[in-house]
Amino acid sequence: MCTVPEVPAALRQTHARWEENGRPPQEPMRWNLATWSKWMDTDLLPSQTLSIDRAGATSVAASAVDGEDAALRAFVTAMIWGYGPIGYGGWRTQRVLNLAGHRAGALFREVAEVAAEKGPRDAYAAMAQAPLTYLGEAFGTKYIYFCTAAVRDRHRDRTAPVLDNVVRHWFARHTGIRMSGAWSTREYFGYLDCLESWGDELGVPSDTVEELIFRSQVSDDGNRLWAEPAMITSDPQGEAVVALDELRAAIDVLGEDTAARASSALTELSEIINDR
Structure with missing residues (x-):
């Protein structure tokens, strides 16, 4: 410029x-x-x-x-x-x-x-x-x-x-x-x-x-002063990491035996996501 x-x-x-x-x-x-x-x-x-x-x-x-x-x-x-x-x-x-x-x-x-x-x-x-x-x-x-x-x-x-x-x-x-x-x-x-x-x-x-x-994205009907759009683009890897973390927490609630059985699968999923 x-x-x-x-x-x-x-x-x-x-x-x-x-x-x-x-x-x-x-x-x-x-x-x-x-x-x-x-x-x-x-x-x-x-x-x-x-x-x-x-x-x-x-x-x-x-x-x-x-x-x-x-x-x-x-x-x-x-x-x-x-x-x-x-x-x-x-x-x-x-x-x-x-x-x-x-x-x-x-x-x-x-x-x-x-x-x-x-x-x-x-x-x-x-x-x-x-x-x-x-x-x-x-x-x-x-x-x-x-x-x-x-x-x-x-x-x-x-x-x-x-x-x-x-x-x-x-x-x-x-x-x-x-x-x-x-x-x-x-x-x-x-x-x-x-x-x-x-x-x-x-x-x-x-x-x-x-x-x-x-803030200047005015709505089509013109009634609102502005409408704020999303500030960032999607991050599929980040979303997957967060979702996996929440899944792990949910499985932990089911008890130690269930968590132990799911451990290897969760680890594999984590490696797949992080190696993306």
Whole structure:
């Protein structure tokens, strides 16, 4: 992206409806404590057990500079906000952390520190230069966003908003700009140029522009302001892992003898799923 296009008509319309409705906030994201506890150390989970909103996740991210454990909690909170009630979010997040090992906490703390000291663009670059396996831009920018939102007062209200599939598809449809979804400072900085320029014209911060874009799928009847689509694509492997875990728990309830008889079959199923 070299030249920032004019504010798209679709965004102007969504912004106008948002203003007319009194600037309603985005609904909090529901999540399941029991499901996430199967995959995560409970010390990494947020204290809220029913839902978490942008402000709540930002509050947790404010402590990410305090140490690696705090940064890991901020990351997990961002993932919970991103996945919401989807059953395999905990499994996916655990996979990222397990493969990264000690590197994860160090990287997440570094990103938070860079966000505080240098700002949104440098924070994105810090993550993009050595991204963790299985942590793509769509969910990686969720963590970066909350880290930058926590220190927005230091950087003229600038943040590093989320860039996921929903936003990319909107850009392709309404601006003709196509972004790969891979970690790319060139693409992301161009994306920020658009959001910041449009936000300045509309009188809102860049992350509000991103939020409006995400929420701008107007229903066919036009009665609702927006309808939020799924944030992520299907993950058959993750769904299978979660389903197998629930099956194992159900069999355990039937007694030790039944669980012992089913053990080899469950192990075989697990190997088939993980070797996919």
